[in-house]
Amino acid sequence: MTEALLDVQDLKKYFPIRRGVLQRVVGQVRAVDGITFSVMPGETLGVVGESGCGKSTMARTILRLLEPTSGKVEFEGKNVVGLSKNEMRAMRREMQIVFQDPYASLNPRYTIGKTLLEPMEIHHLHTASARKQRVADLLDRVGLDPDYTNRFAHEFSGGQRQRIGIARALTVNPKLLILDEPVAALDVSVQSQVLNLLKDLQDDLDLTYIFVAHDLSVVRYISDRVLVLYLGHMAELADADEVFADPLHPYTRALLSAVPVTDPDQKRERIILKGDLPSPANPPAGCPFHTRCPAAMEICSKQVPAWQEAKPGHLVACHLYQ
Numbered sequence: 001m002t003e004a005l006l007d008v009q010d011l012k013k014y015f016p017i018r019r020g021v022l023q024r025v026v027g028q029v030r031a032v033d034g035i036t037f038s039v040m041p042g043e044t045l046g047v048v049g050e051s052g053c054g055k056s057t058m059a060r061t062i063l064r065l066l067e068p069t070s071g072k073v074e075f076e077g078k079n080v081v082g083l084s085k086n087e088m089r090a091m092r093r094e095m096q097i098v099f100q101d102p103y104a105s106l107n108p109r110y111t112i113g114k115t116l117l118e119p120m121e122i123h124h125l126h127t128a129s130a131r132k133q134r135v136a137d138l139l140d141r142v143g144l145d146p147d148y149t150n151r152f153a154h155e156f157s158g159g160q161r162q163r164i165g166i167a168r169a170l171t172v173n174p175k176l177l178i179l180d181e182p183v184a185a186l187d188v189s190v191q192s193q194v195l196n197l198l199k200d201l202q203d204d205l206d207l208t209y210i211f212v213a214h215d216l217s218v219v220r221y222i223s224d225r226v227l228v229l230y231l232g233h234m235a236e237l238a239d240a241d242e243v244f245a246d247p248l249h250p251y252t253r254a255l256l257s258a259v260p261v262t263d264p265d266q267k268r269e270r271i272i273l274k275g276d277l278p279s280p281a282n283p284p285a286g287c288p289f290h291t292r293c294p295a296a297m298e299i300c301s302k303q304v305p306a307w308q309e310a311k312p313g314h315l316v317a318c319h320l321y322q
């Protein structure tokens, strides 16, 4: 059996809440509260959930841009939690992140050439002339003119900047790309161009993706499997087609009901969730979703639902299926 490229086990990230002159810790924000999944080589795992459910925190914690509170993150069988700074730097070559806002993540004082050269210099990859050649090749590969190397980020459109962000992540030849809302800031027509580019790159370079988004139609297009998060917890995980054909968790159903459908026969009734996402500093007891769940039962406010396989390969945390 093929080994997972990435194996995340019971990952937690709590942020301390500090108050007063002494900055005493008076509580914690449970942004990621026990997440377990694995990603196979070449696979795209979509991660969805509304704003504030912990997607970005999870992405950054996997890469140790944020220190995990607890849990395991194994990349090719090696736990990255606990690696020294040097070991982690070497590991970062294998796992790169692309952010939502390429403008914020590109240094405005750097030319595009310098932006793409820098990661290779940090990792001491290739000779100087080979680096330059790689920059030109990568710009061409992401659909930009290699003559653009002397231009600055502000001279490009949003879609072009995101192509630069993707090229920069690829300079060090990673195996895994974590894409954190990579097309959320782009117009719809540009979104599909960037998504197609990501698909082509994945095929050509044998890449594995974790694709974080709040837009389910985008996730459906690109993902093999989909993980639905709610308030730092896993709600549902299954093949993308299965999640869309037979969503089991009431939260997934609500998210899906908001996705526009092109076929009027398939029209879903819109499920409007009551209230806002509760604060992860003070999460509800029992099922984290029970305060907004249209199907909530008495047990839901008392007992945390187990994470279980309701159908083959289709996992869900909901008392409806226990």
Ligand SMILES: Nc1ncnc2c1ncn2[C@@H]1O[C@H](COP(=O)(O)OP(=O)(O)OP(=O)(O)O)[C@@H](O)[C@H]1O
Pocket (backbone or CB within 6 Å): 015, 029, 030, 031, 049, 050, 051, 052, 053, 054, 055, 056, 057, 058, 214, 280
């Ligand atoms: N540094 C921090 N300190 C305290 N709380 C934080 C910090 N970073 C994130 N949080 C909180 O953790 C929770 C999860 O945030 P996160 O940004 O991971 O969610 P998200 O699903 O990615 O949302 P969005 O799509 O808006 O980015 C939120 O309640 C957020 O306020």
